[in-house]
Amino acid sequence: MSLCFNFIYLCSRNMEENIITSVQNARIKHVVALQQKSSLRREEGLFVVEGQREIEHCLEGGYEVVEAFSRKEEGVRRQESGVRSQETGVRSQESGVRREVEYLVTPQVYEKMAYRGSTEGIIAVVRCKEHTLSNLSPLTSYHSPLIIVLESVEKPGNLGAILRSADAANVDAVIVCDPLTDLYNPNLIRASIGAIFTVPTAVCTSKECIAFLKERGIRILTAQLQDSYEYYDYDMRPATAIVMGTESTGLTQQWREAADAHIRIPMLGRLDSLNVSVSAAILMFEAVRQRKVKK
Numbered sequence: 001m002s003l004c005f006n007f008i009y010l011c012s013r014n015m016e017e018n019i020i021t022s023v024q025n026a027r028i029k030h031v032v033a034l035q036q037k038s039s040l041r042r043e044e045g046l047f048v049v050e051g052q053r054e055i056e057h058c059l060e061g062g063y064e065v066v067e068a069f070s071r072k073e074e075g076v077r078r079q080e081s082g083v084r085s086q087e088t089g090v091r092s093q094e095s096g097v098r099r100e101v102e103y104l105v106t107p108q109v110y111e112k113m114a115y116r117g118s119t120e121g122i123i124a125v126v127r128c129k130e131h132t133l134s135n136l137s138p139l140t141s142y143h144s145p146l147i148i149v150l151e152s153v154e155k156p157g158n159l160g161a162i163l164r165s166a167d168a169a170n171v172d173a174v175i176v177c178d179p180l181t182d183l184y185n186p187n188l189i190r191a192s193i194g195a196i197f198t199v200p201t202a203v204c205t206s207k208e209c210i211a212f213l214k215e216r217g218i219r220i221l222t223a224q225l226q227d228s229y230e231y232y233d234y235d236m237r238p239a240t241a242i243v244m245g246t247e248s249t250g251l252t253q254q255w256r257e258a259a260d261a262h263i264r265i266p267m268l269g270r271l272d273s274l275n276v277s278v279s280a281a282i283l284m285f286e287a288v289r290q291r292k293v294k295k
Helices: 003-012 026-036 038-044 052-060 072-079 085-094 107-113 156-169 186-192 206-215 253-258 276-292
Strands: 046-050 065-071 102-105 122-127 146-151 173-177 201-204 219-223 240-244 261-264
Touching: 026 038, 026 046, 026 065, 026 107, 026 122, 038 046, 046 052, 046 186, 052 065, 052 122, 065 072, 065 107, 102 107, 146 156, 146 206, 146 276, 156 173, 156 186, 156 276, 173 206, 201 206, 206 219, 206 253, 219 253, 240 276
Parallel strands: 065 102, 146 173, 146 240, 173 201, 219 240, 219 261
Antiparallel strands: 046 122, 065 122
């Protein structure tokens, strides 16, 4: 039985007087503000997750839910499904959900809170985690990790899509350098479908990342059009970090100089670039393909 299913059921068991009916409620305004303001997310160390699938990944990733809101009709429907309350209570305690911070809300209030449609009637306020290089699992050349490095990614949807592909390719880490968006932007969470909670991710400066990779003997491959090999001609089976920049300006000079090799995706049409999330998916799955072939 999923943690999120238990979580939703537990929300439905609240007393009727805990139902929030006004969009002017202070808690509701706080959730809306967290959705809209990155500065508030940073200040309070909190962010918002919508949807059963995303909250499931969030709970499995060990995040702490500090507040939860379930749409009234959804809660009633799930209550009638016959979930065993004793087991539900135990598992919800294990996931870090506290009974005193769970609320039912009317459909009108839920619509005000929700950043997107069709989220299974459940929203949670969650405590942020630190995403430092030191928090990554040990990465050394001996274990031949595959790492995706992104410099100054601006669009949260692109970063979310890259994280989703990184999860599918089972990369060892995604490192975001000098970011122009925060990791808990609602568009990023939506685009990643919860992969932000499943993929080991760190945030740092480019200088820190280069030193981190060099110290561990991890080869740096920069994706760029100039002075580069076609990507399928380069061996990605050893420990490898694939580094990508923005679509508009590409990588900065410090990455070009730090690289062990430059790779490119050949462009056969009239345009000279792909969306960064598409490019990242192509390159990481080429590494996956190569690693499935015996040396």
